[in-house]
Amino acid sequence: xxxxxxxxxxxxxxxxxxxxxxxxxxxxxxxxxxxxxxxxxxxxxxxxxxxxxxxxxxxxxxxxxxxxxxxxxxxxxxxxxxxxxxxxxxxxxxxxxxxxxxxxxxxxxxxxxxxxxxxxxxxxxxxxxxxxxxxxxxxxxxxxxxxxxxxxxxxxxxxxxxxxxxxxxxxxxxxxxxxxxxxxxxxxxxxxxxxxxxxxxxxxxxxxxxxxxxxxxxxxxxxxxxxxxxxxxxxxxxxxxxxxxxxxxxxxxxxxxxxxxxxxxxxxxxxxxxxxxxxxxxxxxxxxxxxxxxxxxxxxxxxxxxxxxxxxxxxxxxxxxxxxxxxxxxxxxxxxxxxxxxxxxxxxxxxxxxxxxxxxxxxxxxxxxxxxxxxxxxxxxxxxxxxxxxxxxxxxxxxx
Amino acid sequence: xxxxxxxxxxxxxxxxxxxxxxxxxxxxxxxxxxxxxxxxxxxxxxxxxxxxxxxxxxxxxxxxxxxxxxxxxxxxxxxxxxxxxxxxxxxxxxxxxxxxxxxxxxxxxxxxxxxxxxxxxxxxxxxxxxxxxxxxxxxxxxxxxxxxxxxxxxxxxxxxxxxxxxxxxxxxxxxxxxxxxxxxxxxxxxxxxxxxxxxxxxxxxxxxxxxxxxxxxxxxxxxxxxxxxxxxxxxxxxxxxxxxxxxxxxxxxxxxxxxxxxxxxxxxxxxxxxxxxxxxxxxxxxxxxxxxxxxxxxxxxxxxxxxxxxxxxxxxxxxxxxx
Numbered sequence: 001x002x003x004x005x006x007x008x009x010x011x012x013x014x015x016x017x018x019x020x021x022x023x024x025x026x027x028x029x030x031x032x033x034x035x036x037x038x039x040x041x042x043x044x045x046x047x048x049x050x051x052x053x054x055x056x057x058x059x060x061x062x063x064x065x066x067x068x069x070x071x072x073x074x075x076x077x078x079x080x081x082x083x084x085x086x087x088x089x090x091x092x093x094x095x096x097x098x099x100x101x102x103x104x105x106x107x108x109x110x111x112x113x114x115x116x117x118x119x120x121x122x123x124x125x126x127x128x129x130x131x132x133x134x135x136x137x138x139x140x141x142x143x144x145x146x147x148x149x150x151x152x153x154x155x156x157x158x159x160x161x162x163x164x165x166x167x168x169x170x171x172x173x174x175x176x177x178x179x180x181x182x183x184x185x186x187x188x189x190x191x192x193x194x195x196x197x198x199x200x201x202x203x204x205x206x207x208x209x210x211x212x213x214x215x216x217x218x219x220x221x222x223x224x225x226x227x228x229x230x231x232x233x234x235x236x237x238x239x240x241x242x243x244x245x246x247x248x249x250x251x252x253x254x255x256x257x258x259x260x261x262x263x264x265x266x267x268x269x270x271x272x273x274x275x276x277x278x279x280x281x282x283x284x285x286x287x288x289x290x291x292x293x294x295x296x297x298x299x300x301x302x303x304x305x306x307x308x309x310x311x312x313x314x315x316x317x318x319x320x321x322x323x324x325x326x327x328x329x330x331x332x333x334x335x336x337x338x339x340x341x342x343x344x345x346x347x348x349x350x351x352x353x354x355x356x357x358x359x360x361x362x363x364x365x366x367x368x369x370x371x372x373x374x375x376x377x378x379x380x381x382x383x384x385x386x387x388x389x390x391x392x393x394x395x396x397x398x399x400x
Numbered sequence: 401x402x403x404x405x406x407x408x409x410x411x412x413x414x415x416x417x418x419x420x421x422x423x424x425x426x427x428x429x430x431x432x433x434x435x436x437x438x439x440x441x442x443x444x445x446x447x448x449x450x451x452x453x454x455x456x457x458x459x460x461x462x463x464x465x466x467x468x469x470x471x472x473x474x475x476x477x478x479x480x481x482x483x484x485x486x487x488x489x490x491x492x493x494x495x496x497x498x499x500x501x502x503x504x505x506x507x508x509x510x511x512x513x514x515x516x517x518x519x520x521x522x523x524x525x526x527x528x529x530x531x532x533x534x535x536x537x538x539x540x541x542x543x544x545x546x547x548x549x550x551x552x553x554x555x556x557x558x559x560x561x562x563x564x565x566x567x568x569x570x571x572x573x574x575x576x577x578x579x580x581x582x583x584x585x586x587x588x589x590x591x592x593x594x595x596x597x598x599x600x601x602x603x604x605x606x607x608x609x610x611x612x613x614x615x616x617x618x619x620x621x622x623x624x625x626x627x628x629x630x631x632x633x634x635x636x637x638x639x640x641x642x643x644x645x646x647x648x649x650x651x652x653x654x655x656x657x658x659x660x661x662x663x664x665x666x667x668x669x670x671x672x673x674x675x676x677x678x679x680x681x682x683x684x685x686x687x688x689x690x691x692x693x694x695x696x697x698x699x700x701x702x703x704x705x706x707x708x709x710x711x712x713x714x715x716x717x718x719x720x721x722x723x
Contacts, residue, residue: 045528049538205688206691207683207693208691208692208693209693211692212636213630213634213635215634216419217413217416217676217677217678220412220416221409221684223409224409225405237539241635244635245634245635249551249561250559268541269539269541271541
């Protein structure tokens with residue numbers, strides 16, 4: 001009994017002693033205030049991994065560069081990358097994991113609109129902010145969700161930019177439109193088609209396909225109809241083999257497509273078939289942004305390769321997220337998702353791809369649109385692609 | 401409707417369908433031969449097929465890096481990758497049989513089937529793992545050989561490329577060789593004997609295990625050849641590229657009558673033609689209401705119709721007589 005009492009007293013003394021020490025030790029290690037996590041969601045495996053990895057690495061670079069301010073306030077800042085495999089179901093499953101992790105304050109992503117739309121429904125449940133570097137489908141922001149932002153342009157403008165270029169500069173009279181049946185590809189193809197028809201370009205066909213390897217049966221009718229232009233609304237891993245096979249089968253039409261073609265993998269796959277072709281984009285190559293030069297050098301030094309398109313946009317998206325986080329932690333209190341989401345709305349950020357200010361829907365007030373031309377057959381030189389045209393256009397109002 | 405256009409593209413679509421069909425036929429042989437001997441569907445065959453394509457592209461990329469691709473005449477290069485693809489895929493098929501199917505030979509019918517599905521997933525991700533470590537790439541591009549892309553213009557809208565002719569010639573040659581092997585040689589007799597009755601065949605002094613291995617070797621080699629031709633023809637492969645062609649080829653085997661070698665060839669060609677015609681003509685005939693994306697629905701609807709009236713396939717299933 002006596003010994004038991006002694007032990008009890010000892011335990012009590014140690015506990016009190018530790019408690020007395022605690023404030024002192026927490027002053028030393030400031031990290032005890034908690035961790036702030038920024039998640040990325042993009043395809044890190046599969047055929048679109050080249051772009052998806054660029055998004056992750058761009059965000060990583062920004063977090064490493066700008067987290068100092070938050071760390072001074074006693075927060076640990078971490079990147080948590082998720083692989084959505086460019087598949088809607090995987091994106092949604094990841095999103096559920098993301099909202100379950102209370103430390104994740106912002107999501108930077110996705111690459112594919114078809115993945116971002118259902119995933120952002122999940123983020124909305126907990127008002128978790130999503131800042132998109134690349135999603136161009138109008139639906140993303142037209143739903144009016146308070147937690148959804150993007151820093152790039154929209155397909156209802158991009159399709160029109162493409163149609164205008166086809167009519168005005170390329171002087172085509174007829175076009176054949178192919179798309180990949182995703183929210184992104186079909187969406188932008190439909191906007192292109194509608195505006196091209198309005199401008200008097202004859203649409204000889206409008207075809208969707210999920211085919212990835214054998215395009216012969218689609219190409220044969222195109223070749224017979226011999227359009228001046230083929231517009232491919234989709235992503236490079238599908239457009240690449242299509243363009244290559246079309247040229248091999250002797251199709252002479254010019255090619256045009258949206259920003260989904262904007263990857264060095266396009267020439268890696270299609271080779272000389274796509275040299276000289278035009279594509280529209282919401283993300284210019286790094287060389288068109290003077291402020292991005294240093295970013296490109298750091299990126300190359302750290303990761304051993306040139307930044308893919310949208311890496312610079314992901315860098316800016318993460319920087320915006322950190323800016324908002326800094327704003328809500330001014331008092332030293334831990335941030336909440338609601339506060340961060342509200343703070344992003346007010347951020348005015350001059351990043352490496354220009355100045356971003358969000359409108360009420362989460363679109364940038366002014367977005368840049370580019371027409372670019374594939375410069376050569378060497379995939380390493382993709383960022384040398386020539387800028388043919390640059391437009392700054394405000395987001396259109398929601399159509400009721 | 402634009403009648404001259406519809407008629408004008410007919411030969412081209414027919415040719416495209418034929419090429420696709422022969423490719424399906426070559427893959428279907430792997431399914432049908434294994435079924436004929438073991439009465440089981442080797443679902444890993446679609447991966448064995450794509451391994452052939454990967455062996456081919458690796459050799460081509462290696463040769464290009466060494467500068468041999470331009471130096472050597474293209475028929476030699478093509479022959480080399482065909483043989484290598486066949487060897488790689490054939491040996492893989494034999495090892496899969498040895499490791500995943502033979503230990504289960506006495507088990508109920510569904511057990512090896514599940515094992516096959518497991519092997520299929522395993523191989524997909526194994527290829528992906530190896531390629532991502534080795535080349536850090538998901539999609540691999542077949543290097544273009546200009547001589548193969550040369551086209552003969554028959555009319556203004558119809559032309560044939562050298563590689564299309566090569567695919568058809570190679571497929572026909574291999575189908576003929578297989579037919580001769582099975583029907584006119586001693587080994588072929590042994591294969592047919594094992595297919596008919598394993599116990600009786602072994603009593604006649606046939607080593608059943610060896611014949612079954614041989615069946616996998618031949619079926620795998622045909623699949624590997626199809627893989628190389630697939631890569632040469634369409635240019636881009638990834639670890640999952642085998643799945644859909646494999647499924648279609650399996651369908652072709654059933655359509656022709658599973659277990660029946662000429663049936664697999666006919667089933668493959670019929671399916672290839674149906675698919676090509678559906679993809680090219682659906683949107684032209686319906687004014688865009690149904691596009692090329694409905695090609696599989698159309699092709700498979702026709703298949704269901706055929707199988708309703710001929711449930712054993714076009715040429716009939718080869719059914720063993722049981723004692």
